[in-house]
Amino acid sequence: MSQKPLSNYIPALTGVRALAAYLVFISHYYYVFDDVFPHIVQRFLGEFHIGVSIFFVLSGFLITFRYYKNFHLTTDWFKQYLKNRVARIYPMYALLTICAFVYYFITKDQSITKGNDNPIWLMIMNITFIRGFFFQYWDTGIAQGWSLTVEECFYFSAPIIFLIAKKYNKFYLQPIVLTLFAIGMTLIFSRINWHGFFGNFPFVMLFTFFGRCFEFFVGVQLARFVLNKGFERTNKVTYTYIGLILMGLCVFVMALQPIPKGWAAGVQSTTGIIVNNYFLCLAVALFFYGILTENTVLKKFLALPFVELLGKSSYIFYLIHLGWLYNIMHGCFDKLNDLAFELYDKWGVDWRSPFEFDKLNLLYAFIILNAISMLLFTRIEEPLNHYIRKSNFLIKNKPRNPENESAKIA
Template identity: 65%
Template sequence: MAQKPLLNYIPALTGVRALAAYLVFISHYAYAFDESFPHAVQRFFNEFHIGVTIFFTLSGFLIAFRYYDSFELSTDWFKQYLKNRVARIYPMYFLLTLAAFVSFYFTHDQKVTNGFGSPIGLLLLNVTFIRGFFDQLKFTGIAQGWSLTVEECFYFSAPFVFYFAQKYKKFYIQPFIITGIGALLVLIFRNVDWYGFFGNFTFMMLYTFLGRCFEFFVGIQLALIVRKKTLDGSSNKKLTYVGFLLIFACVWLMSTLEIPKGEVAGLHHPMGIFTNNYLLAMSIALFFYGLLTETTILKNILSNKFVELLGKSSYIFYLIHLGWMYDGLHFSFNWLNDYVFELYDKWGVDWVSPFQHDGINVLYAFIILNAVSILLFKTIEEPLNHYIRQSDFLIKNKKRSASV
């Protein structure tokens, strides 16, 4: 039976979340493969930050797919919409951010605060997502959480984007206006010493919604294209694989660019920014279009129940793959490595330790972090998500109220 075009849940796109999170993981731990791969391959892995662009494009698609034809600029609709967004994003972010600052209390790890004078004040900036507007504070708390500021800005603006798109029929102009506002803010604030608030164009283009809005708009445009289609997977144009190959062609292009001084990836080169924010987003949209309209081996893999579970827990994986939890695992592996060699010395043998290679330790960490993510998803994230949606937070639950 053919799927309905206004379907709210697409298993393959849930599997894509896992793929995106794992690409980001690889980009952060590419150093572990220094001795095993040529430098060009390591550079290629460094550009796997593209997982973030996948997340942004996917968010644009899903929000438009679900809400474009039903949104209202009314108080009740907006409250229900924000309630759903809070239920999905906020509980785990708040708990894990709090855990990061608790760990700072014991370890004094400066990565958490980046020298900011007040940990309590910085905690407030983190749990309210405000830190993401400041270049010097963007990596504080949960470092990778800067992307949630971008996501939240999109969530707040999406209903207005839909409104103007429907009223004035000039949807394509909006991202350029939004990015233009970002450029204006940089011109105003780049000489103001306020923790890097819109302090430079690279920061604005890579770490704020104003610079990265095009990725969301590409996802929205994809939703507008497919929302009236019957997504029965009957197409045989192979766009899934074309889009997938184009994605990694963008990765290769960024890996060949000169890395600006003080940076770690070709992403920060002007051409890297253009490739990541524009060319890559369109390639990802083509890949998604293929997943939505075709039946391929890759789609079947991404729709697999276990991969789907990994996708559902990938938000937590993304939040914990850097920071205190990974640092604890890294410390444990080093301790175990020393302990194993002490045992070898006692036994008088010259064996290889299972913890002596960084690459293998990264693989151990990957497996453990996935297990922890699934556990936290099942025991905390999913129950809290359902609880908030069914509660009277922001707006009364009509179904619950009717049954009382």
């Protein structure tokens, strides 16, 4: 019996992107609930950076799922591939990064430059993704944008990964070589201290492609398996929920680790790095395999049109949820709070301000950020994406059926 052709678009995986972005959001603002949850719960929420691992595994899966079978490492193929990737990732990142530095020039907010005295050069490093290789600069500009340097490294590497896997049958050797390269570079440059270039092991293992390549390779291997076996299976194992439970276990283990000096979470400990980079991604892959092959309530929810829209706009949400735009919103909430109490004094009433509670303000911010993200996605990101794909950028456009893509990863 012939196998049904595999769809190139999977709505539930688009919904997963929203889930991943919201986990990262929680990890950055869990401190707001310090007076509500016990310490271990706070630590647990603080390790929800696992959304980044979900992005990385998903990126490895999607790129492989779309390109592995029709891969031809020719100049035209690579130009078209690169054009698609630029269209998806770069326009909004460049626009929002420029906004971040305009915000800095107006406000002198040091959270953008981390005290660096050459903001123009720093902006160039951010726009070109170079900052992601330097410990001194990795969290400047749009701080969470460091992950895009990791993503871009994978995008450039993917065709080579495919070539070595298909032509030389050396798939499993590649992440070992890349990890050894990361270790060697760190041993060399940690002694030189050139602006923190490959400056220390926690940085290299957690914030560079070479340290986190295993997560992408897990996604690549999942795609290769699915391309070979399809979405249909006979066993009744609920991989979706097994994967979620194992992901929660990994988070719990990281939450139990002591936080190293100068860092912010248990993931930056030695055990945390091992769990995050080598065990968590396996749990994520099981979760994805369940999403692909099962009809669970969660899958149906993630595929809902509104959740799908949240997933499509989650890239922008990820880029704006922390940093200059959130800082502006936080300042507006403070001013609105002061204004509310001024009005109460004028009216002679003793009322509560709707902006005096940090938890409510965080909820307001979450809703507003999602609204802004959806607006920017529909009005700027998606039109720019289509414009670049139809343009003659890198390679002359050829009339063809639109490529169905479920998601871009941040």
